[in-house]
Amino acid sequence: MxxxxxxxxxxxxxxxxxxxxxxxxxxxxxxxxxxxxxxxxxxxxxxxxxxxxxxxxxxxxxxxxxxxxxxxxxxxxxxxxxxxxxxxxxxxxxxxxxxxxxxxxxxxxxxxGTTTVNNYQKLLSPKSWIFCEKQLKEIPKFALINWQERLFFERLERKSKPILELLESTNNDWEAVLFCLLAKNFGLNTNGEIFLKIAQSIPFSVIRKECFEVENLEALLFGSSGLLDVEKEDNYFKDLKFRYYYLLHKYQIEKSCIEPVQFFKHRPDNFPTIRLSQLANLYHKQQNLFSKISDLNSLEAIYEVFSVSVAPYWQTHYQFDKESPKKKKALSQSFLDLIVLNTIIPLQFAYAKSQGKEISEDLINILNDVEPEKNSIIDKFSSFGLKAKSAFETQSLLQLKNEYCNKSKCLECAIGMELLKSN
Incomplete structure (x- = not known):
């Protein structure tokens, strides 16, 4: 005990x-x-x-x-x-x-009562994954739904903290915050932190001014990433390099020393060259992006805003100097779903909270339309009877596992408390 x-x-x-x-x-x-x-x-x-x-x-x-x-x-x-x-x-x-x-x-x-003690001992019986794995199917549906909502918003609260820190560092510029968050998520797990540093190294006022020429945006992103630090015969490479150093001089930007982006273990469509070009094209196509997405309340509308691909050069290249079969390389639905989960929804939540607005139902509705995530944690819950039907449910389950199950907080968990009440 x-x-x-x-x-x-x-x-x-x-x-x-x-x-x-x-x-x-x-x-x-x-x-x-x-x-x-x-x-x-x-x-x-x-x-x-x-x-x-x-x-x-x-x-x-x-x-x-x-x-x-x-x-x-x-x-x-x-x-x-x-x-x-x-x-x-x-x-x-x-x-x-x-x-x-x-x-x-x-x-x-x-x-x-002995029933309460026995339920407690049963709940904390030896586990193979989580304590209540053999009892999950016993949880009433209404109790589970209410708990999922609370878990989901607990997870959003956690995700909103770095957003508010970024907001402070950007002098309350939500557009700049969005740019940094998108950059990080375009970099995925491997290049996420590097892409974030790239975005932070470029004053967002410069992105605003240069967004009408996609080559200038690519020059800033590729140059800041270090991808233009070598010498190549490729004419597009040379043009980007010229533009980059011109823009550094024009805006008096000091060149940052950022660790190299990683190509290793990535599928070609996730190469940093492709993701940076897509990010540049997004900001070329969608000026004032934050203003557009802050009030979007449907998945289809979000997909429409993010319907972008790469610059023409990258349709036939994955790396400089190496031509490949032509491919549009538009943002895929699975990638957009990650952007919705890790950028759009947390940002909308943080912004609404700062404005005193209530958009909880809208956020749940959006994620109920997003396909459930696929990972080992979600698969394990499914094997014990909790089968997620949407990203809203998978986000709740990830919060449950990471913040309650892993920390043995069974008596702070609605599932654990429900099991203690059972006869």
Missing amino acids: KEDFLHYLWKFKKFDTLNLKTSNQEEITISNVGQYLELAGPDFFNAQITIGSQKWAGNVEIHLKSSDWYVHHHEKDAGYENVILHVVWEHDSEIYRSNNTEIPVLELKNYV
Whole structure:
């Protein structure tokens, strides 16, 4: 048994509250269990309890055994002077404050039903992947749907933090933030951080001014990536290189030292040359891009805005100097779905939050139209009976696995709590 189970019992009053008595046989009446604090200090703050005929307001500390009070040296900590009740599973020692006054103790095991304890032990039985893997099919559908929504928005809250940091670094320029986020996601896992640094090295005011000539945008992106640092006979390469150094001089931009982009292990359509050209074409075709996407509320509308391919040169090349069969190389639906998941939805969420707007339903509706993600975590949930039908559901499951299952937060999880209630 762990203390978090006792926290759960106390927080939700999952015990017989009508006949409570202290270890000294004084009656206990709980008016308010207090505020659960996951910080240093007592576990529950500002509880209101009547012990005997005396009403108390103060803190509640919870341990598995009474003697843990001394194991944790609380008798020497002034932060525990206002503890009015010590809730334990097993009472094995009287405890005292620093002034030698005794602290009342509630031995909880005498008031908790065997079904609750058995459900807890069953929930935390040895696992092969997650604790509740054999019980997932037992969860009522309505409870699962409500929990999925909360998980989804928890994940969006986490994703919005780096967006707000970018916003601060760009002087609250949402267009510049979008450019940086798109660059990172166009780079995928391998080149994402490098592409982000490339985007951050180019003042977005320059992107705004040069967006009418796609070759200039390519020159800035390719030059900043280091792809123009060599010598080649290719005329398109030479033209981009000339443009790049001209633009550096024109805007007084200092050349950045960024680590080389990676081609290794990428399919040709994901080569950094192709992704950078697509990004350049996007900003050539769609000026004021953030203004266009901030209010989009359908997947089809997003697909339309991002209907771009590469510059003509890259239709017959994957690298400079090496010609290949002609291919349009437009952004694929699977790639656009990644952009929707990792850029558009988090950005819309962060922007709406900053404006005090409520768009939760729109975001869910968009992702309900996006195909479910495919990865080992989603496959594993499917094998245990939780089959995701959309990206909204897969995003929720990823949050569940990473933030709850992996951290054994079963008693903070709606699924775990539902299983504890079962008969």
